[in-house]
Amino acid sequence: MKRLSLILTALILVTGCTKDIEYRGTDRGPIMVANSMNRAGDKAYVRVTRSRYFLDSGNPDYTLSDAAVTMTIGGSYHELNYGSRNRNYTSDCTVKPGSILQISAAHPDFGQVYACDTVPKAFSCTVDTAYQAFSMKGIAIDTMFYHGLDVGMIDSVCSFDFCLSSDTGRNEYFMIEFEPIRRFISIRGDTLDTICQYLSYRIATPTLYAIEMIDNESIGDFSELMDLLPVISNGINSFTFSDRHLSDTTHLVFELLMTPVDSTLHIIKSDIKAKYAIRSLSWAAYTYQMAARNFGNHNSPMSEPVTMWTNIQGDGTGVLGSYVEISDSLSLREF
Amino acid sequence: MKRKTVSLALVLLTVNAFGQKHTVSGYIWDKSSHETLIGATILDLPSGKGAITNEYGFYSLTLPDGPVELRTGYVGYSTTTLSFSLTADTVIDFGLQTIASLEEVTITGNRLELGVKGSQMSAVDIPIEQIKAVPAMFGEADVLKALQLLPGVQTGTEATAGIYVRGGAPDENLLLIDGVPVYNVNHMFGFFSVFNPDALKNVTLYKGSFPAHYCGRLSSVVDVRMKDGDMQNCHGNVSVGMVSSKFNFEGPIIRDKTSFNISARRTYSDIVLNAALKLNDRFKFSDMQDDMGMGYYFYDINIKLNHKFSDNDRLYASWYSGDDDIFFDYIESDGELRTKDKLDWKWGNMVGALRWNHICSPKLFMDASASYTRYRHKMGIDVIETDRITGTDNHAGVAMNSGIYDITLRTDMHWSPSAMHDTRFGAYYTHHRFNPDVITADMEGEFKESGDTILDSHINYGQNNIYADEVQFYAEDDISISHAIKADVGLSWSLFNVKGHTFNNLEPRLSMRFLLNDNLSMKAGYAYMSQYVHLLSNNTISLPTDLWVPSTDIIMPEHSHQIAAGAFYQIEGVADLSLEAYYKTEENLLEYKEGESMMNADDKWYDKVAIGRGWSYGVEFMIQRSIGRLNGWLSYTWSRTQRQFDREGMVLNAGNPFDAKYDRRHEFDITCNYSFSKRFDMSATWIYETGNCGTMYTQYYESDMPDKNVYVSEPELGCYGDRNNMRLNPTHRLDLGFNWHRQFSDRVRRTMSLSIYNAYNNRNPFLVYVYKDTQYDSQAKEYVETRTLRQLTLFPILPSLSYTVSF
Incomplete structure (x- = not known):
C-alpha cells in the first residue's frame, strides 16, 4: 500500500500540466498587409508587408518592397513609389480634408488588395x-x-x-x-x-x-x-x-x-x-483602433477570439484610415 | 407473482351512479417513506388500458364498470396487483416496496413513459442513485456531469459541468428545480453544478419532442425534482469530503401529514487557507498588517416542506439558495489610522416556490404555484479608514451588480377524461427584471492618509433595469389512438413584451409511437421552440459576469425546429435499447460581430452582436440497464453542428458555414456500477469524445503604423482564417469509484468512498495557447523570440476520499 501511494504521488508530480503540441488545423497562409493612416495635409503613403505564421520565430523584415501600389486621392490617380529608408510607398500628393482615398496594392505572390476611406472634413x-x-x-x-x-x-x-x-x-x-x-x-x-x-x-x-x-x-x-x-x-x-x-x-x-x-x-x-x-x-481609423483594443482585451485562451476588423478588401488585411488634426502647445511657464 | 397489499386506505366515492365508466385515481408512493413516485405505471390487465403518475405521483384512469385488475409498476419496486369490481369513482393510493432481493444496490430505473411503450421520445430519466454512483471529480457527485454521459449531450471545456444538447448553446437549456428556472447552474466557474444530489428525487432530461408544458428554451429541458421528505421516519446522512462537507436530513413533522427535507453543503478551502495565513507570519504583506483573510467557497441549501391538508389538497414549499464567494480582507494600522481593504465577489441563485396541488375531481388534477427565481452577481471593493482616536469612519467603495429576477404565477391542469386521453393544459405569467450592469460608487468622509477631502457622494452608472413580461398558454393530449399507435399532440402560445415590443409564437409539438410488439416500438417527434432571453458570454468557461438579456426589437427571439425519429427495444428484465436520429435548425442565434466584444453590456449591446442560424444533426445510440448488481449505460453519439452568419452587416467567417465550438463528432461513454456484496461496490466511467473546436489565428502581423500619431494599442494583431479552424485533441478518461459500506446498527451505516478521476492520467486538453519565450542568441547577439503551441491540462489523475454516515 505504501509503495502504491508513493507511485501515485510520483505520478502526479511527474505529470506536467502543459505540453507542446503540433498545430493540426487549417492555415490560410501568409497574406498581404496594407497599412495606411493618412493625416490631412501630409503626403499619402502605404506600408505593405506580409503576415507571418503564428509559430514563426525571429524578427525578419516582412516588408514587401516589390508591390505595385496605386492610390486615388480625391479622384486623382497616383502611383506610389517604395522608399527603402522608411519602408513606405509614398505619393507626391497631399491628402485633403473631405476627400475620398482609394488604394490598390498588387503583388505577384499575394494577389491584390484594395480599400476606400473618406478623410474627415475640417473641424473647429x-x-x-x-x-x-x-x-x-x-x-x-x-x-x-x-x-x-x-x-x-x-x-x-x-x-x-x-x-x-x-x-x-x-x-x-x-x-x-x-x-x-x-x-x-x-x-x-x-x-x-x-x-x-x-x-x-x-x-x-x-x-x-x-x-x-x-x-x-x-x-x-x-x-x-x-x-x-x-x-x-x-x-x-x-x-x-x-x-x-x-x-x-x-x-x-x-x-x-x-x-x-x-x-x-x-x-x-x-x-x-x-x-x-x-x-x-475617419470611421475606419476609429473602428480599427477600437477593434485592436478589443483584440488585445480578449486575446486570451479563456476567451472566444475577437476577429480583428479590417477595411482592406481582397486577400489581405490592415487598414486605410485618415484624420484631420489640430495641434498646439502651451508653455507651462505662461502660468 | 407475489401479491402485495395496498398500503393505504381504500376510499370509495360515488360520483355518478348512472355512468357506464368510472375513474380510479390516487397517488403512488414509496411504501416506506411515502415519497411520491414520478412516472409509475398503473395498468388494468383485462382491458390493457393504463396511466402514468405525473410529477406529483398522481394518476387517473377511467375504465368501464365491471371487474378490474390493476397492476402498478415502477422499476426497482415490486409490482402490486389489486382486483375489485368498479362501480363508482374510486380513490386508491398505492404504496410500493423496493425489491427485497436487491438490497445491495437497488436502482430505480427509467420511467416507463420514456421507454418502449410511452409516446415521449428524446428523453432520458436518470435515477438519482445512479447519479450518485457515477465516479466524480473530488468525489462530488454531480447531476449535470452525469447528464454529460448521455447520448446527445456534449461537454464544454474539460471537467466543467456545462451541457450542450444536440448542438445547442448552454443558454438554450431550461434547467428547472421543482419547476422553477435556475439561470446559473454553475459553481466554481462551472466545475460543479448547483444541484446537490442528496436533495433530489428525480432528474429527467428532454432533448427534443418537448411536451407543450415546457417552453422558453431551444435545446433541452432538465427537470429536477427535490425530495418531498419522508412522511414516516426521520433519517439523513452526513458526508465529509476533501472539497466539501454536506448533510441531508428528512422526516415527518406530523406523521403522514407534514414532512421536511433539508440539505446543505459547503466547501472549505477558504477555512483551510485562512488558518494557514494566520499561523504563518511569512504571508504578511507588511509590518503594519493587523489581519488578512482570503479565500473561495460555495454553498447550497435546499429545503422542502410538504403538507397534506386532505386527500385532495397538498401544499409544497421549496427553496434553494446557493452562492459562490471570493473574498479578500486586509487590515493594517498606522498610528491613529486603521485601514481596511475589502474585496467581495459573490454570485449565486435563489429559487423559491409555493405550490398547491388540488384534486378537483378524480379526472382533474390542478397544480398552482407562485415562484421566484433570481441570479445575481456582485463585486464590491471597499476601503474603510477609521480614526482610532475619534472613532470616525471614512468609506469609499465601488460595487458592480448584475442579475435577472423572475416572479412567476402558474397553473397546470392534468385532465384524464378517459383511458384514451391524458390531457394537460395551463398557463403561466412571468415578470422578468433584467439588471444587465450597474456600477455604484459610494464615498463619504475625509481620507487622511491620502490627504483627500471627499464630499459624501453616491454615484450610479450603467444601465437601468429592463422589465419584461412573458405569458404562455398551452394544451396537450397524450392520445392512445389504438393499441399500437399513441401520440402526444400539443400546442403552446407564448407572448413576450419588452420595452413596448411584443412577440408571440405558436409552438406545435408532436410525438408519436408505433408499437410493433410489446418490446419494440418506433417513435417520431417534432418540436418548434422559441426563446426570448439570451446569455451574453465571450468566454470558453462559464463566468459569473455572463449576462442575461432579453430579446429586443432588433434582436428577435430565437427559434428552433427539431424532428427526430427512433427505435426503442426492451430486453425484458435486462436492458433498454434506443436508437434515435435528429435534425434541428435554429434561427436568430447570436455571436459577437467581428472586432466586437462585450466588455460591458450597455443599452447598445445589440449593436455588437451578429444574428445567424445553425443546424445540427446526429444519431444517438444507448443501452441502459437500470436494475441488478451490474447496472449502467453505454452510449454513442455521432453528430455535427454548424453555424452560418451571412446577414448584411453581420457577416462572420465570410458568410460561410462553420463548425460550432462544441461540435464533437464522436462521443462514446460507458458507465457501469457493480455491487460485489453488501459491503463493497464500485463504479467506472470511460469517455471518449472528439475535441471541441477553437479559433486560432494562424497568421499575425505587426500593427505598427508608419504614422505614429494614431496608435494601435496592440503591437501584434492576428489574422484569423476560418472560424473554429482547429480542433483540440480528443478527450478520453477513465474515472473509478469504490465504496466500502459498514452497517453499525439497524439505523447507522457508514460508507468510505474513493474516487479516482482520470485514472490513467491522460492529458486532456483544457485549452491551447501560444507560448512565447525570449532567449539570447549568442551567435546573432540578439534576443530571439520563440513560439510554441501549448496545451494546458487542468486535471491529471485526481484521487479523492469521502466519508458518509447514514442514519
Missing part, C-alpha cells in the same frame, strides 16, 4: 486655458473636479477646455492626445450635463488607472464612456471617442496637475510645453 475646436493655485496642504474644497480622487499633493492646476464643434448630421470620431504628465480630464457640456454631472479621469503614467464619476445617479451609455479610456502607447496618452454624446457646446476639460516637488518646479522653469492634438478620425 476652441481651447481655453486656465490656471488655479492651491495651498500646499492639498486641494481646495471648491475644486469639484477632484472629489473622491486621490490626487496626491498638488499646488496648481492648468486646465485645457476644448469646445468641439460636431456636425450633428453625421457620426464623428475624435482623438485627443496629451503629453504624459499627471492630469485629469473631465467632460462637461449640454448633452452630458443631462446625462451626468461630471466625469473625471485620472491618469498616472506610466501605469494607468481611471476612476469615472457620474453624479445624480443618472444613467449614461457606459460603452461610450469606456471609449474615453485612454490608450497608452509609447508613453503618450490619447483618448479616442465618438461624438454620440457630444453637442456643439460640449466641453472636454483636461487638467494638468502641478505637484509641489522640485522636479515639477524645474519643469515649469524650463519652459516645457504641454503639447496637445485634437484629431478628427
Whole structure:
C-alpha cells in the first residue's frame, strides 16, 4: 500500500500540466498587409508587408518592397513609389480634408488588395486655458473636479477646455492626445450635463488607472464612456471617442496637475510645453483602433477570439484610415 | 407473482351512479417513506388500458364498470396487483416496496413513459442513485456531469459541468428545480453544478419532442425534482469530503401529514487557507498588517416542506439558495489610522416556490404555484479608514451588480377524461427584471492618509433595469389512438413584451409511437421552440459576469425546429435499447460581430452582436440497464453542428458555414456500477469524445503604423482564417469509484468512498495557447523570440476520499 501511494504521488508530480503540441488545423497562409493612416495635409503613403505564421520565430523584415501600389486621392490617380529608408510607398500628393482615398496594392505572390476611406472634413475646436493655485496642504474644497480622487499633493492646476464643434448630421470620431504628465480630464457640456454631472479621469503614467464619476445617479451609455479610456502607447496618452454624446457646446476639460516637488518646479522653469492634438478620425481609423483594443482585451485562451476588423478588401488585411488634426502647445511657464 | 397489499386506505366515492365508466385515481408512493413516485405505471390487465403518475405521483384512469385488475409498476419496486369490481369513482393510493432481493444496490430505473411503450421520445430519466454512483471529480457527485454521459449531450471545456444538447448553446437549456428556472447552474466557474444530489428525487432530461408544458428554451429541458421528505421516519446522512462537507436530513413533522427535507453543503478551502495565513507570519504583506483573510467557497441549501391538508389538497414549499464567494480582507494600522481593504465577489441563485396541488375531481388534477427565481452577481471593493482616536469612519467603495429576477404565477391542469386521453393544459405569467450592469460608487468622509477631502457622494452608472413580461398558454393530449399507435399532440402560445415590443409564437409539438410488439416500438417527434432571453458570454468557461438579456426589437427571439425519429427495444428484465436520429435548425442565434466584444453590456449591446442560424444533426445510440448488481449505460453519439452568419452587416467567417465550438463528432461513454456484496461496490466511467473546436489565428502581423500619431494599442494583431479552424485533441478518461459500506446498527451505516478521476492520467486538453519565450542568441547577439503551441491540462489523475454516515 505504501509503495502504491508513493507511485501515485510520483505520478502526479511527474505529470506536467502543459505540453507542446503540433498545430493540426487549417492555415490560410501568409497574406498581404496594407497599412495606411493618412493625416490631412501630409503626403499619402502605404506600408505593405506580409503576415507571418503564428509559430514563426525571429524578427525578419516582412516588408514587401516589390508591390505595385496605386492610390486615388480625391479622384486623382497616383502611383506610389517604395522608399527603402522608411519602408513606405509614398505619393507626391497631399491628402485633403473631405476627400475620398482609394488604394490598390498588387503583388505577384499575394494577389491584390484594395480599400476606400473618406478623410474627415475640417473641424473647429476652441481651447481655453486656465490656471488655479492651491495651498500646499492639498486641494481646495471648491475644486469639484477632484472629489473622491486621490490626487496626491498638488499646488496648481492648468486646465485645457476644448469646445468641439460636431456636425450633428453625421457620426464623428475624435482623438485627443496629451503629453504624459499627471492630469485629469473631465467632460462637461449640454448633452452630458443631462446625462451626468461630471466625469473625471485620472491618469498616472506610466501605469494607468481611471476612476469615472457620474453624479445624480443618472444613467449614461457606459460603452461610450469606456471609449474615453485612454490608450497608452509609447508613453503618450490619447483618448479616442465618438461624438454620440457630444453637442456643439460640449466641453472636454483636461487638467494638468502641478505637484509641489522640485522636479515639477524645474519643469515649469524650463519652459516645457504641454503639447496637445485634437484629431478628427475617419470611421475606419476609429473602428480599427477600437477593434485592436478589443483584440488585445480578449486575446486570451479563456476567451472566444475577437476577429480583428479590417477595411482592406481582397486577400489581405490592415487598414486605410485618415484624420484631420489640430495641434498646439502651451508653455507651462505662461502660468 | 407475489401479491402485495395496498398500503393505504381504500376510499370509495360515488360520483355518478348512472355512468357506464368510472375513474380510479390516487397517488403512488414509496411504501416506506411515502415519497411520491414520478412516472409509475398503473395498468388494468383485462382491458390493457393504463396511466402514468405525473410529477406529483398522481394518476387517473377511467375504465368501464365491471371487474378490474390493476397492476402498478415502477422499476426497482415490486409490482402490486389489486382486483375489485368498479362501480363508482374510486380513490386508491398505492404504496410500493423496493425489491427485497436487491438490497445491495437497488436502482430505480427509467420511467416507463420514456421507454418502449410511452409516446415521449428524446428523453432520458436518470435515477438519482445512479447519479450518485457515477465516479466524480473530488468525489462530488454531480447531476449535470452525469447528464454529460448521455447520448446527445456534449461537454464544454474539460471537467466543467456545462451541457450542450444536440448542438445547442448552454443558454438554450431550461434547467428547472421543482419547476422553477435556475439561470446559473454553475459553481466554481462551472466545475460543479448547483444541484446537490442528496436533495433530489428525480432528474429527467428532454432533448427534443418537448411536451407543450415546457417552453422558453431551444435545446433541452432538465427537470429536477427535490425530495418531498419522508412522511414516516426521520433519517439523513452526513458526508465529509476533501472539497466539501454536506448533510441531508428528512422526516415527518406530523406523521403522514407534514414532512421536511433539508440539505446543505459547503466547501472549505477558504477555512483551510485562512488558518494557514494566520499561523504563518511569512504571508504578511507588511509590518503594519493587523489581519488578512482570503479565500473561495460555495454553498447550497435546499429545503422542502410538504403538507397534506386532505386527500385532495397538498401544499409544497421549496427553496434553494446557493452562492459562490471570493473574498479578500486586509487590515493594517498606522498610528491613529486603521485601514481596511475589502474585496467581495459573490454570485449565486435563489429559487423559491409555493405550490398547491388540488384534486378537483378524480379526472382533474390542478397544480398552482407562485415562484421566484433570481441570479445575481456582485463585486464590491471597499476601503474603510477609521480614526482610532475619534472613532470616525471614512468609506469609499465601488460595487458592480448584475442579475435577472423572475416572479412567476402558474397553473397546470392534468385532465384524464378517459383511458384514451391524458390531457394537460395551463398557463403561466412571468415578470422578468433584467439588471444587465450597474456600477455604484459610494464615498463619504475625509481620507487622511491620502490627504483627500471627499464630499459624501453616491454615484450610479450603467444601465437601468429592463422589465419584461412573458405569458404562455398551452394544451396537450397524450392520445392512445389504438393499441399500437399513441401520440402526444400539443400546442403552446407564448407572448413576450419588452420595452413596448411584443412577440408571440405558436409552438406545435408532436410525438408519436408505433408499437410493433410489446418490446419494440418506433417513435417520431417534432418540436418548434422559441426563446426570448439570451446569455451574453465571450468566454470558453462559464463566468459569473455572463449576462442575461432579453430579446429586443432588433434582436428577435430565437427559434428552433427539431424532428427526430427512433427505435426503442426492451430486453425484458435486462436492458433498454434506443436508437434515435435528429435534425434541428435554429434561427436568430447570436455571436459577437467581428472586432466586437462585450466588455460591458450597455443599452447598445445589440449593436455588437451578429444574428445567424445553425443546424445540427446526429444519431444517438444507448443501452441502459437500470436494475441488478451490474447496472449502467453505454452510449454513442455521432453528430455535427454548424453555424452560418451571412446577414448584411453581420457577416462572420465570410458568410460561410462553420463548425460550432462544441461540435464533437464522436462521443462514446460507458458507465457501469457493480455491487460485489453488501459491503463493497464500485463504479467506472470511460469517455471518449472528439475535441471541441477553437479559433486560432494562424497568421499575425505587426500593427505598427508608419504614422505614429494614431496608435494601435496592440503591437501584434492576428489574422484569423476560418472560424473554429482547429480542433483540440480528443478527450478520453477513465474515472473509478469504490465504496466500502459498514452497517453499525439497524439505523447507522457508514460508507468510505474513493474516487479516482482520470485514472490513467491522460492529458486532456483544457485549452491551447501560444507560448512565447525570449532567449539570447549568442551567435546573432540578439534576443530571439520563440513560439510554441501549448496545451494546458487542468486535471491529471485526481484521487479523492469521502466519508458518509447514514442514519
